[in-house]
Amino acid sequence: MSGIMDSVNQRTQLVGQNRLELLLFRLSTKQRFGINVFKVREVLQCPALTSIPKLNTLVRGVAHIRGQTISVIDLSMATGGAPIEDLASAFIIIAEYNRSVQGFLVGSVERIINTNWDAIMPPPQGTGKASYLTAVTEVDKELIEILDVEKILNEISPLSADVSDELAENVDVSKSDGKIIFIADDSSVARNQVKKALTTLGLEIESAKNGLEALKRLKEIAEKTGDVTDTVGVLVSDIEMPEMDGYTLTAEIKNTPELARLHVILHTSLSGVFNQAMVQKVGADDFIAKFHPDELAGSVQKWLQTDLKAK
Template sequence: MVKLKEGQGMAGVMDSVNQRTQLVGQNRLELLLFRLDSKQLYGINVFKVKEVLQCPKLTIMPKSSPVVRGVANIRGGTIPILDLSMATGRSGLSDLSSAFVIITEYNTKVQGFLVRSVERIVNMNWEEIHPPPKGTGRDHYLTAVTHLDQQLVEIIDVEKILAEVAPISEVISAGVIDVETQGKAVTKHVLIVDDSSVARKQVTRCLQSVGVEVTALNDGRQALEFLRKLADEGKRPEDEFIMLISDIEMPEMDGYTLTAEIRADSRMQKLHILLHTSLSGVFNQAMVKKVGADDFLAKFRPDDLASRVVERIKVSDEG
């Protein structure tokens, strides 16, 4: 039996994005809670979820990753269905007839995640979401954890899973960086913030191909403390870094709140901020404007990201 908010049927699991955008910018999020084959609770940001439904008929895809249990025809589109249990190193779900699929959108791609059961939606603050405990191993699949009713809720690093099932090319196309800009890049420094280890590595490798130096941090609070320390030492962040590239969804403090905090501090408000996220939807453009970021880019497009960095190298060189 699927447990949801009172008076909320399966068809009503998802409210319209418009009703949820009020949470964004307040360091808040809503998590859809689900289970795989154990008692462990997992959570996924509702903004990533398009729909929840009983597992439909799956068509097996030859030569695909074992994690992809098949494809399903949903609302006229063919969507790959990934077994989240198998993707995180456990055995796959056995009885699919009683399983559910969470249809999600990450990095502008739509896929379904096969889960045992869907519980309910909870409204939380990013300050209650913490990085995974140290010592969970280098290959762990968690990007964050939180507690709810004295139960641990694990938030899976979906970007890591997707990168393993369908690796994204990190190669920058010829012509994106000219020789002159690459020569100037070596004296430039970029600060990046992302809670996903896979995303941090993707962005770092892309920027290193451009030629800039990279400092990578894990969440918004860590980044804010780092920038405040620089300012306390009398340094101007905009002189130290040509730009900050920040994820939006992060434990402790999200990218919107980080941007608003930077803009509220006269010592660092001139730092160029690019929000870089796997969240899709037009609401992001409005939020970027509202919190005072300079730019917004959907993950992960190496050419687009490299182009933004190249622009900043040229602007900073003129300055």
């Protein structure tokens, strides 16, 4: 137990400091990519893969790892590149996204680097909606690309963004004083999922592509009345975002008088034993793993009603 707590303490030192660790890897070319270490369970040499009929063409097969059957997605093919041919020398990154475990087939794995989120920048303008990039950074004078894994997974196995009829019938936002719900997420797929889930309840949405953009916009809104909660009911924020992550965004909000009363829901594909300690440290009001429309809608309603009861 002491070992686990030591790990928690070490990881939570990054919280509020806008820092992260990236695992660097390559696909079928010399281009290097990065994935947040928090999402990685383990990295291993590619084992024997079993083909299963009617699998998505991007899934090279399934692997039996530690008593679990895991789909293995060729990240090179998923981003429009050539298949990774030499499986004997390839690696699998076992990661957890959106409440499920996947294996990502990559050509090679390099090292882990510690960096700042403010060094992680949005994709260059002009990459277009078809791009699989969610961010870029520079390491050793070389561009590192960070993939929008949520977009890749959604194309392979689309998630429903529909709130259940039962919950929709029981959710009443008519007394929310017309307050908007603010979304901060660097993934266009994730933003659209949240928008669809919440607009069906009659809620108005405003969004930002990263934490820094969200913080600036919330401060602009607060300038009009002196308190952002006069206009914004709840912030739904991702954790992994270029320039400013969700943990730092939450800490900034809670330490800024005109923003401090805003309820923050951290809504993320990150999972693991460290999150609750981190959420408590930065003062977030709720933590929800992506993506379950009913849980998200229920949490938003809960915090809107909390404000009403406080009046």
